[in-house]
Amino acid sequence: MNKKEREYYRKKLLEKKQMILIRLNGFYTESKDIETDVAQDPVDKADSSYTKEFLLSLSDAERELLLHIDHALLRLHRDEYGTCQSCQKEIGKKRLEAVPWSSLCIECQEKAEEEAG
Numbered sequence: 001m002n003k004k005e006r007e008y009y010r011k012k013l014l015e016k017k018q019m020i021l022i023r024l025n026g027f028y029t030e031s032k033d034i035e036t037d038v039a040q041d042p043v044d045k046a047d048s049s050y051t052k053e054f055l056l057s058l059s060d061a062e063r064e065l066l067l068h069i070d071h072a073l074l075r076l077h078r079d080e081y082g083t084c085q086s087c088q089k090e091i092g093k094k095r096l097e098a099v100p101w102s103s104l105c106i107e108c109q110e111k112a113e114e115e116a117g
């Protein structure tokens with residue numbers, strides 16, 4: 001994979017990551033407003049951790065996706081991006097285009113899903 005391609009996928013990954021974070025940020029601001037209106041007991045308010053709320057506001061899928069994206073960015077940095085983590089073959093460009101954070105080629109992914117399911 002050449003530098004131009006790596007840059008292209010890096011941008012794609014960062015855009016996706018930002019989309020998730022912006023959506024979460026919207027939720028975060030909203031829930032904070034609601035809390036200011038509703039919360040009456042200051043002890044209750046102190047108890048609720050914003051970090052916890054932030055993580056809870058992520059769905060499992062989004063949490064997982066963020067992890068995948070971060071891993072993909074790391075692999076880009078290490079020049080391992082686009083290589084299957086299981087069989088070391090090249091992940092198809094078509095697959096990277098559709099799922100830029102994939103770490104497995106389609107064959108290994110299907111095998112992993114079979115084993116998990």
Ligand SMILES: [Zn+2]
Pocket residue numbers: 084085086087088089104105106107108109
């Ligand atoms: Zn593979």
